Amino acid sequence: MIDIHTHLLAGVDDGTASRTESLQLLDAYADAGFTHIASTPHLFHPTVKTRVDLIREEFLFLRGEAKSRGIELVLGSEIYVSDPRPKPGIPMFKTFQLVEFNTDIRPMYLSDMVFHLNLLGIDVIIAHIDRYSWFSVKDPMIQRVREMGVYFQVNIESLESQKGKTFLENGFADFIASDNHGSQRKAVDLRTFSKYPDIMKRSMNILMGSEQH
Ligand SMILES: [Fe+2]
Incomplete structure (x- = not known):
């Protein structure tokens, strides 16, 4: 199983605050049967401060600890986008970039943004679609970027x-993830992932490049 959206690098953003906390979570991932985790610190967020200078050091530390637990930790990022031409972040699995938006303001530039990132060779994954008040599976703008x-x-x-079941039924759950912030947010029951084996399998196929839209 894989979790593609986590904030587990200690002290880097608003995720885990200490290495001890990060290691406790790694143990929980191992117990739940995970083989892969993407570490995706916030970048360019208007209110969350990210210690970019700590990313490399904390990632290398946690990657070693993950490996000893049988888990491959990969580095990515979650970029906050507020204009049509965002700066690229740190894509995971070479090309995949999590992007997030203001939760209440509809991003009218969405397709321009996708086109811009596609030209840079980036595959866009819109993070936590359940959090946006403006997101609807029937929305023409959403249908358009899906076609892209x-x-x-x-x-x-x-x-x-x-709401989540609607995403599932309409094929909008390409990826399921925890957005794990450690003790900063409500605890995530990692065992729930095993209820969705088809999505887990397809996620890996997409990330490894063996399945495309
Ligand atoms: Fe996140």
């Missing part, structure tokens, strides 16, 4: 709600 090859990530806890 955008992938969609749903936070695991929302799949228990009707």
